[in-house]
Amino acid sequence: MQYAVIMAGGSGTRLWPMSRGALPKQLIPFIGGKSLLRLASERLEGLIAPERRYICAGQTHRDAILAALPELDSQRFLGEPEGRDTLNAVGLTAAVLAARDPEAIFAVFTADQLIEPVEQFRQIVAEGFALAERAPSTLVTFGIAPTYPATAYGYLQLGASIT
Numbered sequence: 001m002q003y004a005v006i007m008a009g010g011s012g013t014r015l016w017p018m019s020r021g022a023l024p025k026q027l028i029p030f031i032g033g034k035s036l037l038r039l040a041s042e043r044l045e046g047l048i049a050p051e052r053r054y055i056c057a058g059q060t061h062r063d064a065i066l067a068a069l070p071e072l073d074s075q076r077f078l079g080e081p082e083g084r085d086t087l088n089a090v091g092l093t094a095a096v097l098a099a100r101d102p103e104a105i106f107a108v109f110t111a112d113q114l115i116e117p118v119e120q121f122r123q124i125v126a127e128g129f130a131l132a133e134r135a136p137s138t139l140v141t142f143g144i145a146p147t148y149p150a151t152a153y154g155y156l157q158l159g160a161s162i163t
Helices: 036-043 059-068 085-100 118-134
Strands: 002-007 053-058 077-080 105-110
Touching (some): 002 085, 036 105, 036 118
Parallel strands (some): 002 053
16 A cells, blocks of 8 residues: 655754744745645645555644644654654654555655646656555655755665656
């Protein structure tokens, strides 16, 4: 079964003073009246059923996130007791999904990106899911062509194209 997790952690310190501890950047409705978290959730429409979407964020933001996404069942909010960055959020999600569905295949998304065109995004993610289903030990990653060198973003060694 296919699942998605949206990582919505962080306090958005680069957007301060607009972003605050109680209202981090992913919850500020500044893009057409919608938050980055709302946009990330909407990008998954038609790709991942709502009941198979999870949000992983700091436990301190639980109530604000559940209020921002009223369709999110509280059982699908994965609260980190303390922020420990991306790998730990992915590990927590993997452990929870493995316990709930040992056949789970999941994709990890973030709540701090604008991705367009949305239909092309959905098509590429669907292709990634298909690849992972054909070869379950496969880790599928997506990247963008950089416009300048930045070691802060890491590196991808490219394999064969899936398209």
